[in-house]
Amino acid sequence: MSRAYCYCRVSHISTSRDGVSTDIQKEAGRKFFDEVLSPEGVQWAEYAFPLGEDCGMFVDEVQSGWKKRIYQRPAGKKMVDIIEDGDHVIIYSIDRGFRNVSDFARTVPHWIKRGISVHLITERFNLTSANGMLIANVLAAVAQFKSDMISERTREALAIHQQKVKTEAGRIKSTLPSLPSEYNFTKLDESPEALPGRVFGYRRVSHLDSVESGLGLNAQQRRNDAYIQRLLNSHPGLRHGANYVDEGVSAFKNPFRQRQQGKLLDQQLQSGDHVVFARLDRAWRSIMDMMETLKDWEQRGIHVHFVDIGLDSTSLMGQLSIRLMCVLAEWESESTSIRTKGALSRLKAEGKRWNCKIPPGFKQHHNSAGRILVPNMDDIYDAFLMVHMRRNGIDPQTGKTPTWEKISDVLEVIDAHRQRRDILPRYGKIRFGKTTHRRWHPNTCSDWYHNNWKRIVDTFWDGKDPVPDSRAITREKAGKR
8 A cells, every 4th residue: 555755844843934844844744644545545655754843744943955965864764764655755845845957857757756745735636647747857956046046146246255354443344255257248249339338237136135235236236347348348439337326225126217327327328338237136037027128228229238147238148047936036036025924924824923123112022932022111201202392392593393304413412412422413433444324314313203103102101192282282282172
């Protein structure tokens, strides 16, 4: 009689927050078994690994699918050794079993030849057909691509941090490594139509905290500048144009020509110009957006270059490769979004904190039990004073309600006295190459007044606002009279 084995794997303990914990994988495996295999008379195998797991469950905790083949992981090796012809292997998704194309190509066809059925729960296609195996190989390549991308970005981020050294003046200086000498530089078409024009650079980060990562603005600028310089050296007819930067802008949600800097770049481009991107996913995360933009630029005689893969849009092979890479970039964003939403829904259902934001009026406190939230009395006092000044205060210079800039100045004096430091200017102070901003910036004051003050009132004063608007009460009484 055929037996069923369910293989589960996570690379890190924190993977449980991404919606693919071993518990989720095992639950999905049991559901698939009950719906599909059990009616066919298949039974769970009597073996399990590690000890204590339910029958048929083989679980690898904190095992990399990219560095280790399935037979090199403890649970995977145990399952491969005891599985017999005609059995069934259940895997949540192809990347839970295989993160390497060669591992997949060596293992799965061998199992199929032995009559072992492989079931991928999320993909659900027939691996015994040529089309099914083709798609499976493509997905295995995509899984390896994602791991390779994570590894590449991590190495770049580590290189950036390791190259930072302190100068004698105490400032931070970043000495970034240059591009390798064997860098793949694509030679342009030297026809007269291709040479005249300017070379523009474009950079983008989705989150402002991505600056120190391998995808940070500095890393992109270094790559773009090196590529543009070689481009200018190879073709003296070209001229260096401007650089455009979109900070904190999602390419998945915002089409290229709807971003502030992307729109300006598109308006500046003329026939014969060139646009350089450090990576394709820095420009587009949507295949439709990319197709529309590139088609328009192609008709206008504008050329596109991607530094990391050394491709440009002047050749058919370059156009094909660019389309394939954009499909992968869009898939990566969509898969991340789906997994994040699933993890958040799970945490909400369990009543746990589902984001890293600290609620207004609280701060983190570390004790023996871990991190807990306690009231932040400084924030509550400052917010109370800010609302009181806005509702009932009068600016002695104008005789009107204080502006957010005035309120920010008052709160900054209090905050500086509290922290025993100098008063910061309204829009930041540059120190050691880094801009330091006020805690109570004018925009922050406005946001707290309109959004966070009601939450603080509901939390600490049971919804009864402790700062009545005396002017509104006076106007209300005057209206009744």
